[in-house]
Amino acid sequence: xxxxxxxxxxxxxxxxxxxxxxxxxxxxxxxxxxxxxxxxxxxxxxxxxxxxxxxxxxxxxxxxxxxxxxxxxxxxxxxxxxxxxxxxxxxxxxxxxxxxxxxxxxxxxxxxxxxxxxxxxxxxxxxxxxxxxxxxxxxxxxxxxxxxxxxxxxxxxxxxxxxxxxxxxxxxxxxxxxxxxxxxxxxxxxxxxxxxxxxxxxxxxxxxxxxxxxxxxxxxxxxxxxxxxxxxxxxxxxxxxxxxxxxxxxxxxxxxxxxxxxxxxxxxxxxxxxxxxxxxxxxxxxxxxxxxxxxxxxxxxxxxxxxxxxxxxxxxxxxxxxxxxxxxxxxxxxxxxxxxxxxxxxxxxxxxxxxxxxxxxxxxxxxxxxxxxxxxxxxxxxxxxxxxxxxxxxxxxxxxxxxxxxxxxxxxxxxxxxxxxxxxxxxxxxxxxxxxxxxxxxxxxxxxxxxxxxxxxxxxxxxxxxxxxxxxxxxxxxxxxxxxxxxxxxxxxxxxxxxxxxxxxxxxxxxxxxxxxxxxxxxxxxxxxxxxxxxxxxxxxxxxxxxxxxxxxxxxxxxxxxxxxxxxxxxxxxxxxxxxxxxxxxxxxxxxxxxxxxxxxxxxxxxxxxxxxxxxxxxxxxxxxxx
Numbered sequence: 001x002x003x004x005x006x007x008x009x010x011x012x013x014x015x016x017x018x019x020x021x022x023x024x025x026x027x028x029x030x031x032x033x034x035x036x037x038x039x040x041x042x043x044x045x046x047x048x049x050x051x052x053x054x055x056x057x058x059x060x061x062x063x064x065x066x067x068x069x070x071x072x073x074x075x076x077x078x079x080x081x082x083x084x085x086x087x088x089x090x091x092x093x094x095x096x097x098x099x100x101x102x103x104x105x106x107x108x109x110x111x112x113x114x115x116x117x118x119x120x121x122x123x124x125x126x127x128x129x130x131x132x133x134x135x136x137x138x139x140x141x142x143x144x145x146x147x148x149x150x151x152x153x154x155x156x157x158x159x160x161x162x163x164x165x166x167x168x169x170x171x172x173x174x175x176x177x178x179x180x181x182x183x184x185x186x187x188x189x190x191x192x193x194x195x196x197x198x199x200x201x202x203x204x205x206x207x208x209x210x211x212x213x214x215x216x217x218x219x220x221x222x223x224x225x226x227x228x229x230x231x232x233x234x235x236x237x238x239x240x241x242x243x244x245x246x247x248x249x250x251x252x253x254x255x256x257x258x259x260x261x262x263x264x265x266x267x268x269x270x271x272x273x274x275x276x277x278x279x280x281x282x283x284x285x286x287x288x289x290x291x292x293x294x295x296x297x298x299x300x301x302x303x304x305x306x307x308x309x310x311x312x313x314x315x316x317x318x319x320x321x322x323x324x325x326x327x328x329x330x331x332x333x334x335x336x337x338x339x340x341x342x343x344x345x346x347x348x349x350x351x352x353x354x355x356x357x358x359x360x361x362x363x364x365x366x367x368x369x370x371x372x373x374x375x376x377x378x379x380x381x382x383x384x385x386x387x388x389x390x391x392x393x394x395x396x397x398x399x400x401x402x403x404x405x406x407x408x409x410x411x412x413x414x415x416x417x418x419x420x421x422x423x424x425x426x427x428x429x430x431x432x433x434x435x436x437x438x439x440x441x442x443x444x445x446x447x448x449x450x451x452x453x454x455x456x457x458x459x460x461x462x463x464x465x466x467x468x469x470x471x472x473x474x475x476x477x478x479x480x481x482x483x484x485x486x487x488x489x490x491x492x493x494x495x496x497x498x499x500x501x502x503x504x505x506x507x508x509x510x511x512x513x514x515x516x517x518x519x520x521x522x523x524x525x526x527x528x529x530x531x532x533x534x535x536x537x538x539x540x541x542x543x544x545x546x547x548x549x550x551x552x553x554x555x556x557x558x559x560x561x562x563x564x565x566x567x568x569x570x571x572x573x574x575x576x577x578x579x580x581x582x583x584x585x586x587x588x589x590x591x592x593x594x595x596x597x598x599x600x601x602x603x604x605x606x607x608x609x610x611x612x613x614x615x616x617x618x619x620x621x622x623x624x625x626x627x
Contacts (some may be wrong), residue, residue, distance in 0.1 A: 024450070035069045038103035044096070047109045047384030056082070070095070070103065086144040087112055106410045111473040112142045113175075122189040129387040131155055143173065143183055151187070151452035159191050163232040166192035166270070197222045198271040204260070204278040207252075213278075214247040217241035233272060249280065253313040256281030284314040287355040289543045293362035296334065299553075302360070305330050314356050319346055323360075327404075334364065338397030340427055340434055341365030364407065368398040381415050381469060382487040388514060389413060392436050398425070403436065411611050413489060415469050416440040418611050445469070449495070472512070489513055505530040515557070522558035522571075534585065548584045552577035556601075571603040600627045 027230055045053035057063075060078040067076040075093055082091040090110035097104050107195045118137050133150040137143070152169050159167040168190045176182035200222045202210050214222070219237035242259060249257035249289040260276040286308050291299040308315075323344055324331050334342040342364055373394060375386050389409040391402035403423045411418035417440075426435040429479045445468040454462020467484055470492040474485035483494075491511040498504045507528045515523035533549040556573035560566060579595040581588060589595075605622040609615035 011469050011622050015406075035071055036101075037067055037069050038098070040064050040066045040068060040105060041099070041102035042096075042104045043107065044105070045107045045109060046112055056107075056109070059085075068103075076603050078543055082109065087142060089113070111181065113173075113181045113183040115139050115141050115143050115185055116176040116178075117184050119184070119186045120189060121186060122191065131158060134158065135186065142355075143185060144588045144619050145386050148185075155187070155189060159189075161234060161236050163196075163234045164191045165195040165233065165272070168192070175356065186418075195233045195270050195272055197233050197274060198267040199273040200276070201273065202276050202278060205280060207254075207280055207283065213245060213248075218244065221273075223271075232273075238274075245276075245278075247317060249278075250316045251316065253283040253285060253319065254280050255284055255314060255316060282354050284351075284354050284356050286310060286312045286314050286358060287352070288357040289360065290349070290358070291360045291362060294360075294364065295362055302330055302362075305333060313492045319358075327401075332400050335398065335400035336402075338367035338369070338399070339364055340398045340425065342428070365570035366432045367525070368427065368434045370394050370396050370398055370436060371428065371431075372435040374435060374437040375440070376437065377416075378442060380442045380486055380490065380515040381413075381440075382471075384517075385413075385487065385489045385514075386410065386438070386440070388517075388520075390438070398434050398436075404465065406438070410438070410440060414445050414612060415442065415489070417443045418613075440584075455500055458473075458498070462495070464495040464496045465495070467491065470510075472510070501533060503530075503532050520560045522556075524556045524573075525554065527553040546583035548588070549580040550577060550596075551580075566605065568606045568609045571601075571605070573601040573603075575599045575601070601625070 012627040036618060040062060041064065043057055043060070043064060045056055048056075057154060059081060061081060062068070062074065062078050066074075067515075071224070079091050079093060082088055088109050089112050090108075092108040094106050094108065095103060096106050104338060113228050115137055117139065118132070120131060123131065136147055137151050141147070148171060152171070155169055170188040170190075172186040172188065174184040174186070176184055185542065195421070200210070200214055200217070200220070202213050205213060218241060219234070219404065220241040221231050222230040242262075246257055246259070256279075258279050258281075260279050261275075263275045265273040265275055267273050270489050276280050287310055289303055289306070289308060289310075291302050294302060297334070303309075305328070306319070308319070308322075322329055326332070330344060344363070345361045347359045350357040356554060370392055372589070373390060373392055374384055380384060389490060390406045391409070392406055396402075403425070405425055407421050409420050410416055420439075420441040422439040424437040424439065426437060428434065447464070447466040447468075449462060449464035449466075452459060452463075467486065467487070468491050469486045470490040471480065471485040471488035472490055472492075473488065474480040477485065480486075490513070491509075493507070493509045496505070505528070507526070509524070509526035511522060511524040513520065513522050515521050528551075528611070529548045534546055552575065554573050554575035556569040556571060558569055561568040561570055575598070577597040577599075581590060581592055581595075584591050601624045603622060603623075605620075607618070607620040609618035609620055
């Protein structure tokens with residue numbers, strides 16, 4: 001159709017030159033009925049304002065010095081190319097003049113209009129912002145059919161992913177009357193209503209019921225009386241659940257299970273049914289497991305770690321977990337002994353009926369020694385504070401468990417974003433060593449607490465400062481006060497609280513997690529002083545002369561144990577309190593005078609949680625005795 005259109009246009013443009021011979025200069029005469037050969041003497045391009053004309057001369061397929069036939073295929077082909085780019089609303093190739101067998105051509109192009117303003121209607125502010133960032137329609141860009149079609153697809157995909165399967169878009173172009181060949185583009189978006197799933201049906205499932213298969217699909221649910229169960233159809237969620245469905249079959253020995261057909265069946269307005277046809281295949285079981293290439297550990301030990309025996313269901317997911325991903329997987333066992341280059345490939349050596357023989361091909365490689373430990377991203381915490389928490393030191397054998405533990409210790413410090421702590425082993429195959437790079441992201445964990453007002457007895461409020469990464473050794477170096485010296489991982493807390501003359505409290509505490517700097521033995525001390533007075537209710541709530549003062553402090557030492565494991569901490573603290581009372585009521589065992597209290601606290605704790613705030617694994621307990 002396009003070729004016919006181009007040929008027709010060529011005929012109409014050239015016809016005047018052949019049909020009105022008497023009124024056309026001799027230098028432009030072309031006999032359409034008798035094609036002749038010409039040499040192109042010159043090619044000019046006119047009509048373009050924003051695009052480079054010289055660039056399109058080369059793309060036309062025509063060149064100066066080229067021999068062409070007029071009328072002929074070369075001209076027709078050049079016009080088809082210009083139309084195919086989608087950048088022009090009109091294309092013409094005319095003959096300026098002919099001198100002997102030399103022809104001078106002019107290519108007249110009219111560019112597609114450019115976008116003045118895009119308006120998205122039918123959307124809220126956040127939707128307009130997100131869609132505007134996704135599509136290519138920007139002010140000043142050409143408005144081509146291809147770009148419009150792409151934009152429509154992007155918008156529809158955006159809403160389909162959110163469950164709006166019936167989204168429709170209408171495009172309206174309006175001419176911009178200002179100079180410059182521009183247009184206004186309005187996109188009228190009708191999202192429709194979210195499509196919900198009325199039913200999910202399976203066919204071909206002989207070994208598992210429909211309800212059991214539906215439970216494997218965590219995000220794709222059919223409508224039920226349970227209002228808390230979402231039934232919206234979201235394409236991305238369905239694709240994820242479809243993979244989980246096959247994974248469920250694989251876990252139960254059906255290695256060949258596949259979805260052979262899936263359909264969306266319209267049920268009613270904004271309701272669809274999902275029809276999923278499954279080919280379950282055969283349920284396979286493990287028969288023999290052999291290990292090849294292992295010298296570090298006997299085959300019996302590796303099979304014990306793998307956890308599969310003859311007759312067990314052939315669970316591909318479990319095999320992958322026990323070989324690679326679990327904390328105590330086969331790969332972890334080797335990597336904890338320095339075998340960084342270790343690899344194992346499970347092969348199905350033989351399939352006999354419903355039985356599979358597995359062959360585990362092991363490559364142990366050499367043991368890798370840690371060469372360098374590199375730390376990046378610490379802009380506030382001193383490097384030695386980070387290094388003392390690491391379980392990976394230069395000269396030691398590579399250990400995956402030690403890397404995981406190092407990440408846990410860095411997260412427990414509280415100075416870094418636990419989600420972005422990234423260990424990166426950099427192996428060196430030539431000399432059998434590995435560099436380990438830790439990338440951390442500092443976060444502020446200091447606290448400032450201010451609250452206050454004015455009451456009947458004076459100032460009422462609290463002022464508190466907590467510096468969680470303090471540096472006591474730099475207190476007397478003014479250059480390090482920004483606003484206080486930081487970087488050594490110590491904790492300094494100062495707090496004052498007042499209820500006017502009725503109640504006052506002052507607290508100071510300090511914690512050094514590595515007392516002496518060589519071992520993880522903590523040292524802490526605290527001081528506090530409180531003053532309490534009573535109110536005379538019979539004398540217009542005036543303060544009495546009585547008071548209750550408490551002055552105290554404590555000193556503590558903590559030590560990380562190595563047995564039963566190094567998650568245990570033993571903490572000892574001795575505290576002292578001095579009470580001073582003057583005409584105090586009957587709430588204490590004396591009304592006037594002083595009283596002293598000395599206490600000893602022993603605490604045994606263990607915490608193996610991977611994170612302090614939001615732990616996902618591990619346990620924690622604490623046993624305390626106070627005398």
